[in-house]
Amino acid sequence: xxxxxxxxxxxxxxxxxxxxxxxxxxxxxxxxxxxxxxxxxxxxxxxxxxxxxxxxxxxxxxxxxxxxxxxxxxxxxxxxxxxxxxxxxxxxxxxxxxxxxxxxxxxxxxxxxxxxxxxxxxxxxxxxxxxxxxxxxxxxxxxxxxxxxxxxxxxxxxxxxxxxxxxxxxxxxxxxxxxxxxxxxxxxxxxxxxxxxxxxxxxxxxxxxxxxxxxxxxxxxxxxxxxxxxxxxxxxxxxxxxxxxxxxxxxxxxxxxxxxxxxxxxxxxxxxxxxxxxxxxxxxxxxxxx
Amino acid sequence: xxxxxxxxxxxxxxxxxxxxxxxxxxxxxxxxxxxxxxxxxxxxxxxxxxxxxxxxxxxxxxxxxxxxxxxxxxxxxxxxxxxxxxxxxxxxxxxxxxxxxxxxxxxxxxxxxxxxxxxxxxxxxxxxxxxxxxxxxxxxxxxxxxxxxxxxxxxxxxxxxxxxxxxxxxxxxxxxxxxxxxxxxxxxxxxxxxxxxxxxxxxxxxxxxxxxxxxxxxxxxxxxxxxxxxxxxxxxxxxxxxxxxxxxxxxxxxxxxxxxxxxxxxxxxxxxxxxxxxxxxxxxxxxxxxxxxxxxxxxxxxxxxxxxxxxxxxxxxxxxxxxxxxx
Ligand SMILES: Cc1cc2nc3c(=O)[nH]c(=O)nc-3n(C[C@H](O)[C@H](O)[C@H](O)COP(=O)(O)OP(=O)(O)OC[C@H]3O[C@@H](n4cnc5c(N)ncnc54)[C@H](O)[C@@H]3O)c2cc1C
Ligand SMILES: Nc1ncnc2c1ncn2[C@@H]1O[C@H](COP(=O)(O)O)[C@@H](O)[C@H]1O
Numbered sequence: 001x002x003x004x005x006x007x008x009x010x011x012x013x014x015x016x017x018x019x020x021x022x023x024x025x026x027x028x029x030x031x032x033x034x035x036x037x038x039x040x041x042x043x044x045x046x047x048x049x050x051x052x053x054x055x056x057x058x059x060x061x062x063x064x065x066x067x068x069x070x071x072x073x074x075x076x077x078x079x080x081x082x083x084x085x086x087x088x089x090x091x092x093x094x095x096x097x098x099x100x101x102x103x104x105x106x107x108x109x110x111x112x113x114x115x116x117x118x119x120x121x122x123x124x125x126x127x128x129x130x131x132x133x134x135x136x137x138x139x140x141x142x143x144x145x146x147x148x149x150x151x152x153x154x155x156x157x158x159x160x161x162x163x164x165x166x167x168x169x170x171x172x173x174x175x176x177x178x179x180x181x182x183x184x185x186x187x188x189x190x191x192x193x194x195x196x197x198x199x200x201x202x203x204x205x206x207x208x209x210x211x212x213x214x215x216x217x218x219x220x221x222x223x224x225x226x227x228x229x230x231x232x233x234x235x236x237x238x239x240x241x242x243x244x245x246x247x248x249x250x251x252x253x254x255x256x257x258x259x260x261x262x263x264x265x266x267x268x269x270x271x272x273x274x275x276x277x278x279x280x281x282x283x284x285x286x287x288x289x290x
Numbered sequence: 291x292x293x294x295x296x297x298x299x300x301x302x303x304x305x306x307x308x309x310x311x312x313x314x315x316x317x318x319x320x321x322x323x324x325x326x327x328x329x330x331x332x333x334x335x336x337x338x339x340x341x342x343x344x345x346x347x348x349x350x351x352x353x354x355x356x357x358x359x360x361x362x363x364x365x366x367x368x369x370x371x372x373x374x375x376x377x378x379x380x381x382x383x384x385x386x387x388x389x390x391x392x393x394x395x396x397x398x399x400x401x402x403x404x405x406x407x408x409x410x411x412x413x414x415x416x417x418x419x420x421x422x423x424x425x426x427x428x429x430x431x432x433x434x435x436x437x438x439x440x441x442x443x444x445x446x447x448x449x450x451x452x453x454x455x456x457x458x459x460x461x462x463x464x465x466x467x468x469x470x471x472x473x474x475x476x477x478x479x480x481x482x483x484x485x486x487x488x489x490x491x492x493x494x495x496x497x498x499x500x501x502x503x504x505x506x507x508x509x510x511x512x513x514x515x516x517x518x519x520x521x522x523x524x525x526x527x528x529x530x531x532x533x534x535x536x537x538x539x540x541x542x543x544x545x546x547x548x549x550x551x552x553x554x555x556x557x558x559x560x561x562x563x564x565x566x567x568x569x570x571x572x573x574x575x576x577x578x579x580x581x582x583x584x585x586x587x588x589x590x591x592x593x594x595x596x597x598x599x600x601x602x603x604x605x606x607x608x609x610x611x612x613x614x615x616x617x
Contacts, residue, residue, distance in 0.1 A: 046427060159395075210535035260425075265593050283577075289499055
């Protein structure tokens with residue numbers, strides 16, 4: 001699938017004869033990456049909280065949203081290849097500082113932490129409103145978000161943010177190049193196909209997994225950025241009316257959560273490893289599996 | 291009574307199955323008129339089909355709409371939705387829908403419920419209060435959400451496959467309305483080309499037996515065990531997206547909505563959680579067997595037979611037993 005793409009764009013953008021300064025009027029291309037800290041529930045038996053509206057979060061591991069990690073890497077690669085200033089932004093509580101430090105360790109230049117009790121409970125609209133206020137007055141050529149966040153699985157914040165900024169957006173981007181104020185992207189469309197499109201900057205792209213190979217972040221790398229200043233901006237700093245954000249301003253109300261009813265599936269084999277495997281072999285053979 | 295708008299998508303020229311699924315979804319919201327919104331070029335055939343299903347068919351026919359572009363669609367539909375003032379607008383939660391729905395919601399100032407799997411109008415007075423269920427936290431938790439619409443109603447993006455289309459069209463005899471793209475709205479994205487898939491890539495779409503592996507394989511080296519099991523079974527190796535993202539297997543082996551659609555007789559899922567994007571690529575109701583170390587993995591809801599355990603231990607054992615059985 002890469003062949004036709006490669007014919008047009010060399011694997012390494014650095015090999016292109018791009019004059020980074022000609023990109024925009026500005027000295028450097030400005031890239032903003034929106035990132036989020038999410039829990040990993042892949043091997044966890046999720047427990048509901050007593051209030052029936054949330055899950056028990058104690059004992060959960062958190063990390064940067066998988067999609068956002070590819071977005072950070074994409075931004076840092078652009079910076080390394082042709083020069084850019086990359087800023088990572090998150091809306092979140094104290095603990096969210098982790099993902100900003102991680103982004104700094106990967107090579108982003110600046111981190112901005114949007115934190116205020118008034119932000120708590122914001123829905124996608126609220127988050128986009130907060131991000132919009134933080135981004136609107138900054139120089140920005142490229143705004144990157146993840147395609148979707150692993151916990152909420154909405155895929156809304158990017159599109160809403162693009163509409164609020166009134167800049168074009170492309171979703172599910174799997175490759176990108178920037179040349180002379182235009183970005184050329186490959187993105188996923190229906191039927192397992194991909195298309196190549198061009199958009200003039202500024203633009204917002206939502207990043208799909210697999211776009212690159214996000215670099216490894218070592219403990220040493222994190223330690224190196226432990227002292228970096230991360231400014232915290234509140235609702236007041238952003239000039240945001242608290243009535244437009246947070247729990248009180250949600251447009252979509254989460255009324256409650258529940259565990260999906262189990263038992264729709266078939267038989268779960270039990271016994272020793274030998275027994276369950278023997279049972280599985282029987283079933284596979286009956287069904288013509290070998 | 292305010293109508294329901296259904297944004298219809300086309301894939302590879304034809305009407306996408308979601309058009310008929312969303313028709314069924316709209317019926318969950320009471321008895322209002324249901325209007326299809328069709329965008330594209332050369333629309334005679336889809337138009338003729340849609341009038342059999344929908345009470346109204348609003349058609350934006352324009353060469354600039356030949357390729358799906360959610361950014362353009364959102365900007366041209368915003369004034370249309372403002373004019374129609376629907377109770378709800380249903381958009382398929384597809385790749386283009388993921389561009390269109392949030393941009394449209396922000397432009398018309400309407401709440402958006404994303405990736406809904408059920409929907410209903412709440413309360414006795416069928417106002418603009420809509421309730422829906424959606425899946426969060428990797429399909430492990432179900433969230434009940436609700437939203438109250440303003441003049442432009444509520445927007446819902448609807449999970450493909452969540453609603454079952456009627457067996458045959460209700461012969462609605464819908465009226466056709468030609469709509470025009472507003473003069474001040476034009477595309478901001480320039481289409482270059484559709485990427486042609488590599489013709490020499492392996493084709494798993496016709497395989498009768500698939501041994502599919504997910505992130506649970508943990509390491510590239512462990513794939514050898516899976517290949518060896520597949521060989522013993524005479525099966526092809528398939529995988530989930532994260533395995534391709536790590537470049538451990540070729541893209542042409544990825545099953546799912548952004549990969550290959552398969553219709554095997556038997557599907558053995560190893561270390562796969564069972565996301566809807568992965569399962570969406572499995573058609574024809576195969577026999578599904580799953581091994582996963584998490585008893586709460588959603589894959590067990592759709593598997594015909596399941597084993598809770600570590601694939602790193604069980605795959606070699608399974609291969610050994612299968613080879614024994616074959617001799
Ligand atoms: C627009 C879009 C399109 C997408 N398209 C696709 C697609 O086409 N195909 C696709 O597959 N995904 C697709 N995805 C990604 C999808 O949402 C899931 O993230 C993905 O399917 C998860 O893959 P997985 O099951 O391998 O990994 P995970 O969800 O991480 O699950 C791994 C599983 O392995 C189990 N496990 C771990 N270790 C072991 C062990 N040693 N033994 C046994 N079990 C173990 C865990 O309990 C877990 O259940 C798409 C996502 C988006 C947003
Ligand atoms: N709290 C947040 N802070 C910063 N960015 C966010 C936040 N929530 C969501 N995003 C961005 O929006 C994308 C899509 O999220 P969602 O709409 O929640 O699925 C994520 O991948 C992030 O890039």
